[in-house]
Amino acid sequence: MMFDPVLMIALPLLAAFLIPVINRFSKAIPKYIPVVVIGFNLYESIMLLPYSMVKPVIVIIAGWQPPLGINLTIGPLGNILALMISLVGFVVAIYNIKFVTEEPTEKYYMLFLLIITGATGVVLTGDLFNMFVFLEITSISAYALTAFIRDRNGAEAAFKYLLIGGIASTMILLGIAIIYTYTGTLNLADIAQKMQYVDPKIALAAMVLLIVGFGVEAELFPLNGWAPDAYSQAPTPVGAVFGGIVVKAGVYGLARMIYTIFNFEGVFYFLMIMGLITLLMAEMSAMRQSQIKRMLAFSSIGQMGLVFIAFGLATQRGVEGALFQMLNHALLKPLLFLSAGYLVYYSGSKNIEDLDGMGRRKPFLAFFFAFGAFAIMGLPPLNGFWSKMIIISETIRNGFVIVAAFVLAGSVIEAVYYLRVVGRLYFKKHDDNQQEKYVHGSAIFAMSILVILAIVIGLYPDLVMQYLKPAAEELVNKSLYIQSVFAIN
Amino acid sequence: MRKILAVFFIGVFGYYMLAILMDFPFGIDHLNPGLAGAYLKDTVSKTGAVNVVTSIIVNYRGFDTLGEVTVLFLAATGMSALLYDGKTMNRSRQNASVIVKAGSRLLFPLIIILGAYVFIHGHLTPGGGFQGGAIIASGFLLMFISYRNYHVSHRILSNVESTAGSVFVVLGLLGLLYGATFLENIMPLGIPNKLFSGGLIPLIYIAVGFKVGAELTALLDTMLKTVK
Numbered sequence: 001m002m003f004d005p006v007l008m009i010a011l012p013l014l015a016a017f018l019i020p021v022i023n024r025f026s027k028a029i030p031k032y033i034p035v036v037v038i039g040f041n042l043y044e045s046i047m048l049l050p051y052s053m054v055k056p057v058i059v060i061i062a063g064w065q066p067p068l069g070i071n072l073t074i075g076p077l078g079n080i081l082a083l084m085i086s087l088v089g090f091v092v093a094i095y096n097i098k099f100v101t102e103e104p105t106e107k108y109y110m111l112f113l114l115i116i117t118g119a120t121g122v123v124l125t126g127d128l129f130n131m132f133v134f135l136e137i138t139s140i141s142a143y144a145l146t147a148f149i150r151d152r153n154g155a156e157a158a159f160k161y162l163l164i165g166g167i168a169s170t171m172i173l174l175g176i177a178i179i180y181t182y183t184g185t186l187n188l189a190d191i192a193q194k195m196q197y198v199d200p201k202i203a204l205a206a207m208v209l210l211i212v213g214f215g216v217e218a219e220l221f222p223l224n225g226w227a228p229d230a231y232s233q234a235p236t237p238v239g240a241v242f243g244g245i246v247v248k249a250g251v252y253g254l255a256r257m258i259y260t261i262f263n264f265e266g267v268f269y270f271l272m273i274m275g276l277i278t279l280l281m282a283e284m285s286a287m288r289q290s291q292i293k294r295m296l297a298f299s300s301i302g303q304m305g306l307v308f309i310a311f312g313l314a315t316q317r318g319v320e321g322a323l324f325q326m327l328n329h330a331l332l333k334p335l336l337f338l339s340a341g342y343l344v345y346y347s348g349s350k351n352i353e354d355l356d357g358m359g360r361r362k363p364f365l366a367f368f369f370a371f372g373a374f375a376i377m378g379l380p381p382l383n384g385f386w387s388k389m390i391i392i393s394e395t396i397r398n399g400f401v402i403v404a405a406f407v408l409a410g411s412v413i414e415a416v417y418y419l420r421v422v423g424r425l426y427f428k429k430h431d432d433n434q435q436e437k438y439v440h441g442s443a444i445f446a447m448s449i450l451v452i453l454a455i456v457i458g459l460y461p462d463l464v465m466q467y468l469k470p471a472a473e474e475l476v477n478k479s480l481y482i483q484s485v486f487a488i489n
Numbered sequence: 490m491r492k493i494l495a496v497f498f499i500g501v502f503g504y505y506m507l508a509i510l511m512d513f514p515f516g517i518d519h520l521n522p523g524l525a526g527a528y529l530k531d532t533v534s535k536t537g538a539v540n541v542v543t544s545i546i547v548n549y550r551g552f553d554t555l556g557e558v559t560v561l562f563l564a565a566t567g568m569s570a571l572l573y574d575g576k577t578m579n580r581s582r583q584n585a586s587v588i589v590k591a592g593s594r595l596l597f598p599l600i601i602i603l604g605a606y607v608f609i610h611g612h613l614t615p616g617g618g619f620q621g622g623a624i625i626a627s628g629f630l631l632m633f634i635s636y637r638n639y640h641v642s643h644r645i646l647s648n649v650e651s652t653a654g655s656v657f658v659v660l661g662l663l664g665l666l667y668g669a670t671f672l673e674n675i676m677p678l679g680i681p682n683k684l685f686s687g688g689l690i691p692l693i694y695i696a697v698g699f700k701v702g703a704e705l706t707a708l709l710d711t712m713l714k715t716v717k
Contacts, residue, residue: 006671010658013559017654020647061552063664063673067524070552107570114563121556133556140560144567155571181513184523205509208502 002047005059005074008082008124012037012117016110023106030106034093034113041086041120045079052079053470056484058126066126066485067190073126073485076470080323081123081252084330087453088244089116091446092237095338098440099237102149108235111148115141115241119249126485128179128261129186131253132172139165139217142246145238146230157229164216164226172213178206179261189485192260192478200264207262214257217250219304221278228285231297232350236341239293243300243333248326251304255311255322259475268314275308276406283413291350292340295417296333299376302410303329309407310391313398319472320465321390327464328383328457332376335450339368342439343425352421356428365439366425368447373418375454378411383458537678538612538687546617547690551672555657557619558697562654565704569711578714585635593635600628608698612687618694622701629706633713641710646703653700660689660696 015037019030051057056075063069074082093112100108114137121134143165147158180186182202183194195203216223231239258267279302286298303325310322342365347354359366375382378389388411395404457464474481528545538544546554584590607614608621632639664673672689679686 004665004671006665010661010671013555014655014658014662016559017562017651017658019651021651024644060670061672062548062550063670064549068527069549104570104573107566107573110566111563111570114559117559127553129550130553130556133553133560136560137556137563140563140567144563144570147571150571150573178509184525186524202509202512205506 002051003044005044005048005057005072005124006061008041008044008086009117009121011040012113012120016113016117019106019110019113027106030109031097031100034096034109034116035090037113038086038089038093038116041116042083042090045083045086048074048079049083049467052076053467055487056474056481058485067185067187070125070127070130071187071485072124073188073481074124075474075481075484076467077252077323077472077474078123080327080467080471081248082120084248084327085116085119085123085245088241088330088334091449092240092244092334092338094449095240095443095446096237097442099341099443100235102235108145108148111141111145112237112241115145116245119245122249123252126188127186128176128188128191131188131256132169132176135172135214135217135249135253136169138246138249139169142230142238142242145241146234148235148238149233151233153229154233157226157233161226161230164223168213168216168223171209175206175209175213178202178209187485188256188260189482193482193486195261196263203262204264207257207264207267210257210261211254211267214250214253217246218254218308219247219250219278219301220254220308221274221281221301221305224278224282224301227301228294228297231300231337232291232293236293236337236344239297239341240334240337243296243337244330247300247304248330251307251311251326255475258311259314260478260481268312270312271308272312272400272403275305275310275312276403277305278302278308279305279410280406281305283410283417287413287417289417290352292344292352292355292421293337293350295352295421296336296340299336299414299417300329300333302414303333303376306388306391306407306410309395309403313394313400314476315394315398316469316472316476317390318394318398319475320468321387321394323468323471324387324390324461324464327468328375328387328454331450331454331457332372332384335368335447335454336372336376338443338447338450339365339372342443343369352424355421356424359426362439364444368451370422370425371451371454373422375458377415377418381458383454383461385458386461533681536674536687536690537681538690539681540612540614540617542615543612543617543690543694544687547611547693548672548674548688551661551693554693554697555661555672558654558657558700561701561704562650565650565708568708572711579716580633580637580713581716584637590635593631597628597632600631601625604628604698604702608694609691610684611694611698612690613682613684618697619701621694621698622703623705625698625702626705626709630709633709641706643707643710646707649699649703650707653696653703656696657693657700660693 015033022029052074053076056073059072061070118134118138122131125131143158143162146161147154182198183191219227231242282298282302286295289295307322307325310318343355343358344350375384378384392404532541532544536544536548604621604625607616608618611617661672664671664675667675674688676688678688
């Protein structure tokens with residue numbers, strides 16, 4: 001049975017508003033609310049898939065037809081991203097149950113629920129200003145969650161993020177204002193239709209503002225200075241959410257802008273070059289990190305660089321590769337973060353060198369981390385291999401051999417720093433005087449879901465490719481998107 | 490060198506933006522064609538609210554407003570989470586002079602009434618839930634400044650906040666229950682210019698008014714209490 005898709009946003013908001021009241025009655029209930037609500041989102045986005053694959057589902061809000069009111073436009077792309085977001089959210093919500101003990105816990109669950117709601121809203125909405133509002137919800141909860149542990153470093157990271165994010169929001173708003181002045185509408189499809197009549201000089205200014213704005217959340221170089229600090233200072237599950245969810249919302253916004261709204265050919269080259277710089281800078285920085293979470297943060301930025309390169313190709317297959325890479329990253333980076341969180345918890349230190357010998361002491365956790373590392377490096381039977389192969393072969397097919405060479409070089413660097421950690425986990429001796437702590441069953445369960453999905457996708461990549469094809473088509477062929485919104489009139 | 494480069498880039502970017510903004514058609518009547526014209530033409534007959542701005546905020550783009558209410562809620566939640574200390578805190582300031590104290594006691598009820606008036610009449614006169622809520626919070630701020638020991642119960646504020654937020658969402662869900670769309674008006678529109686007109690608009694704005702008032706009051710109280 002399928003419900004109205006607007007419930008994917010309305011119910012989490014209602015739940016977040018009610019958590020403080022529920023917390024009065026029982027301190028134990030709030031931690032299960034995100035699991036239930038995001039579980040509903042997951043169910044709903046799976047049930048939506050057969051409908052949105054045929055043609056985008058348009059959800060009217062407040063009874064007004066598209067250009068007049070706000071509507072949700074759930075095409076294949078939005079639906080797949082919503083599925084990705086609720087899946088990662090669901091897994092992290094299960095992991096949260098035992099992991100979060102920092103007071104005030106109910107506030108943590110409110111913020112956690114809202115960060116996921118915001119990201120879901122960004123990918124589902126068909127309205128530019130509405131997208132901005134949901135991006136604000138995502139980023140404001142992200143600022144608060146970054147500093148949730150309330151120590152000096154957390155505050156510094158959150159403040160840095162707040163400054164960059166605040167400027168980015170202002171730029172997006174200014175870009176929206178310019179677009180609204182010249183097109184007189186905020187509906188994405190309507191803007192896409194009317195953009196061709198706008199003076200290119202003005203459209204360029206709006207595009208620059210929007211790319212910079214969304215680029216901050218999407219971790220595009222040089223706007224990603226906030227990421228390493230925020231990832232490493234935030235509580236572990238939040239780092240996983242940043243890598244798995246917040247970034248995806250930013251990348252979706254960026255892709256929607258350059259593919260659907262604007263029609264500048266040159267921006268694709270720009271995106272490819274920026275993606276390449278992002279990739280190389282991030283991989284080389286990751287190499288130098290001594291803290292495991294910072295290393296993972298830089299690796300996350302590097303992966304996004306790869307996604308930008310694929311988006312820069314602007315071909316059907318290239319976009320498929322980008323989306324596949326996003327899906328793999330959404331599964332693997334949370335896995336790495338969640339397992340690294342427990343590894344750090346056991347060793348009592350954030351440094352890589354203190355993780356020696358964890359492979360024998362904590363075989364499960366070390367296996368999860370090693371699995372994630374191998375998959376993200378792109379070892380052949382695993383899922384990361386397929387997306388990387390699609391992107392690299394498509395880059396070569398389009399004649400960008402040098403770019404492909406740099407991407408391969410980046411992959412080698414990536415392999416080096418991941419293998420260095422995995423090697424320490426398994427082949428170094430540990431000191432015995434560490435106290436014994438146990439992994440919570442809920443965390444093992446959460447990480448197992450990710451591992452199983454990664455294995456299934458690795459063995460049967462066609463299973464997801466059949467869904468990614470229409471999603472990529474929605475971006476590459478924008479008239480499809482425009483028509484679907486106006487067909488209902 | 491880095492600074493010179495930064496200044497150079499900001500200069501180029503600033504010049505470009507300035508050139509764009511100079512071309513903005515300010516003051517020219519470009520309202521009537523397109524969306525803006527449609528809003529102006531049909532609002533009163535279709536939504537029952539004579540304040541077009543309010544009807545756009547609460548009805549046409551009510552979903553955005555739900556988002557904005559959430560943003561404020563998030564800001565309040567995030568701040569109270571970050572300033573959480575587990576202990577009760579006090580304001581550091583001294584009592585104000587007799588004149589301020591007496592004056593603020595006189596003004597406080599009037600400010601609250603003005604705030605309530607602004608959000609109840611959001612569909613008729615300029616203003617609305619956000620403005621009314623901010624006025625109410627300013628009334629509480631006046632009391633905080635004048636009386637060192639003036640306490641508000643965060644329990645009650647948080648209950649008001651939760652209830653008002655839930656009312657907004659539930660009013661939206663009512664639309665779905667009645668077989669219409671989310672946030673769609675399911676009540677009679679009433680006669681324009683009367684207090685009971687505009688369908689759901691006044692109800693939503695009253696909820697928003699309570700929510701914003703409670704949130705800003707709680708925020709101000711948390712921020713002013715700095716000593717143990």
